[in-house]
Amino acid sequence: MRTIPGCKTLLILALIILPVCSSVRAQPGGGEITVFAIGSSRIRGGDMAAGREEAINAGLIMAVSRALGDAIPIESLVGHFKVVNETLLNRTDRFVRDYKVLTESVTKDTYRLIVQATVSVDQLKDAAKAAGLRLGEIPYPRVLLCVAEKNLNDLAPQYWWSRRPVSDVHISSSVLSRIFSDSNFVMVQPDGAGVTADYASELSAAEAMDLGRRFDAEVVVAGSALVEHANTPLQPSAQAYRGTIRTIAYRTADGKALAKVEKSATTEAGQGIADGGELLRRAAALAGEELSSKVASAWSRQAALGTGIEIRVQGVGGNIASLVKFRGALSGTSGVDNLQLRELASDTAVMTATYQGSARTLADAAQMLNFDNFRINVVQVEDAVIVLQLLSR
Structure with a gap:
């Protein structure tokens, strides 16, 4: 296996949408996958070494793009492709643990090869979420x-x-x-x-x-x-x-x-x-x-762009520990990003979040969260405001 060379920026949206030139195999640990991808480049000025290096880079970008396509809805990729290209596809060295070239061939001025790359899905998802991409399916209205x-x-x-x-x-x-x-x-x-x-x-x-x-x-x-x-x-x-x-x-x-x-x-x-x-x-x-x-x-x-939603939680007086648990669970809900506590009064907490979906869908998801000593009741849902109630069991 080799260390990873620096990658050049390549716009390969088509490779994400149509991943027909690569295949994926899950690793036993679950946090990594093995991807087989084809990389191609043009040989310029007879420089075979540079052409091979560029083909490897293209293959690694193809491998990461395939892993992205399996982990993130295509709507989210399309809606945030500039961010995807700049922060993920341009930094494949952060996500490819190792790789090897399985075979290679030169036809006229074109260098093609097949790479086997081990991609860290966990690191890729963390970086995608930090970049504002939504993980999971977008619910239909x-x-x-x-x-x-x-x-x-x-x-x-x-x-x-x-x-x-x-x-x-x-x-x-x-x-x-x-x-x-x-x-x-x-x-x-x-x-x-x-x-x-x-x-x-x-x-x-x-x-x-x-x-x-x-x-x-x-x-x-x-x-x-x-x-x-x-x-x-x-x-x-x-x-x-x-x-x-x-x-x-x-x-x-x-x-x-x-x-x-x-x-x-x-x-x-x-x-x-x-x-x-x-x-x-x-x-x-x-x-x-x-x-x-x-x-x-x-x-x-x-939905891929996200909607700003205000979440008002009633019944938090004397139940701060429950509020903390609820906030942690809600922040881990698919589609929820940048959940912030804006105000904490005697019996009401006000939070804001960006959500890839409607206020009604988020309210339903909040009500379905399961806790040992309390539950969440939906009081009211408006266009961008949810009123919830924290009730002891």
């Missing part, structure tokens, strides 16, 4: 569907937040719900009886945010689904039909539009239909696939 539907024989749009009785059959929302659920989103099942505001079928961003907060959703998909005649100027009397769905996904916390999708499905001219159900299904299926993908991408990008 809770989604509320607010899509008003008007089928061919409906006199008016049908929607669950209406005060009027509505049909139980809502084809487009059923299709969207299935697609989002299959994509690991958590679907909110609304109760129209809980709506007191008299909102129309087409919701504004503010109205969508209000419904999202009422039903504890983090994302609201608002829109409309419609079946209508689609006669063309060339065949004005031909019976053609079009099913169209228009959707926009809002983040409940601030009303930001995460994604917007419009899709249609049509029948051939002269092809009659009994109702527009099949057109609604086809249009909703097209919209659902694209919309769920866009929402997931937008949510992950935002």
Whole structure:
């Protein structure tokens, strides 16, 4: 085995995302892995030694990038790639304990080789967390569907937040719900009886945010689904039909539009239909696939950057030891960074943290923490504020 030469900066995001040129083998200790990676370089001025050294460096960066890809969500790597490149990939000597060249070959002016590197995963994770990268999976948000539907024989749009009785059959929302659920989103099942505001079928961003907060959703998909005649100027009397769905996904916390999708499905001219159900299904299926993908991408990008959240803990009077235990456990929760105690009053502690997720997700994670002599109760969750209560067992 050899010591590690100094590494040059190489931008290899593609190697992180597509680690097809390396393989990983876990070491018995669990804190290290053995990675096999290909390194390549161009030979300049006939300098074979320099070309070989550069190929080794490229192989070691490839090995570390593969270990990073296994340890950290790709969304976090993409969102912080400048930091990843400068603090991790440019310092592979901190994480590669040793290596050896298994084989090498020269073709014209290209030097290629295969290196076997032992990478310290523990040190890599510690450095990644110190650099602000999130470890672990980013949780998917809770989604509320607010899509008003008007089928061919409906006199008016049908929607669950209406005060009027509505049909139980809502084809487009059923299709969207299935697609989002299959994509690991958590679907909110609304109760129209809980709506007191008299909102129309087409919701504004503010109205969508209000419904999202009422039903504890983090994302609201608002829109409309419609079946209508689609006669063309060339065949004005031909019976053609079009099913169209228009959707926009809002983040409940601030009303930001995460994604917007419009899709249609049509029948051939002269092809009659009994109702527009099949057109609604086809249009909703097209919209659902694209919309769920866009929402997931937008949510992950935002989550990777982190959100500042204030955490207020009540009931700490006479329970400082329990507060210390809770703070330690919360700081070790996946996605929590820079947890700071800002204020300590007689019965309330105020902390702040950066979290790769929503306030609701963090509150749920806090409530699930297990302690011997106390438990955590969630009192209230707002956009960026969590109120918790420390209760003795």
